[in-house]
Amino acid sequence: MAHYKHILVAIDESPISYAAAEHALDIAKLFGGKVTLISVIAVDPFSGVDFYKVAPAVTDYFMQAEQNALDRLNDLKQTFTREGIDLDIRIMHGLSPSEGILQTSKELPIDLIVMGSHGRKGFQKLVLGSVAQKVLGASEIPVLIVKE
Template identity: 60%
Template structure:
C-alpha cells in the first residue's frame, strides 16, 4: 500500500497535533504529501435575521478564521522544515465531517489521519464524534489517534 496524499483534519486540541505527528511519520516513510485542513464551524446564527448586524458574531467568525490560518501556517512551517510536502486548506460553512469527507474526495486522499477526543456519555451525545462519523462514512482508510 502506498500513501501519496494524507489528509489531516485539525482543530486546536493536543490530539490534533498528535495526529499531525503520526501523519508526518507515515509521510516520511512513503514520501507522501500531507494536506492539513481546518473546518470552521457552521455558524448556528447564520440564518438569523440579525446576523449581518451583529458585529460581535462577525468578529468571532473572523477571529476563528485568523486562528485557523495561523495554526495551519505553523503546522506547514514545521512539516516543511522536516522535509515533508504540505498543503493547507480551510473549509467553511459545512458540518465538520462533511467538510473532511469532501476534501478527501477532492484531493484523492489515500489515508485520513485524525485525532479523537474520546468523548463518552453525555458529552458524546451532546457534542457528537466527528472521528466516529468520518470513520463510519469514509470509503478511505482512516487512522484514529487517541489521547
C-alpha cells in the first residue's frame, strides 16, 4: 500500500471541494502526511490588455476572488491544524485550474492529488470541460476524485 506523505487538495467555492478536503484530512491522519490546499484564481481574460485602467470594477472582482479564496483556505486550515495535520495553503493566478493543480504537483513533493468532481455530463462537460478529467489524464501521480 502506498504511503501518502504530501497530499495536494484543490479547493474552490463548491461543496464537493470541501468533501475532497475531508477525504484528504482522513488520509493525512492515517499516514501522518502533510497537506497543501490550493485554490486557482481563474485565468484573467483581459491579461495583456490595459483594461484595468479602463474598468476598476474588473480589478475589484479579481481582488475579491482572491480574498474569497484566501478566506476558504484559512477556514479549512483551522480544521486541519486542530487535527494536528501540517498544512500549507497556496493561491495561484494566471493559469487554468487544471494547469495550476498540475504545476503545483510537480513543484512540490506531492504523492497524491485529491479533488472534487462536479459530475458534469454531456453538453455541459463539452462546453465547460472537466478540471478533474484534465488533471486525471495528465497527472503522473495518483489522483483521488471525490464525486457528488
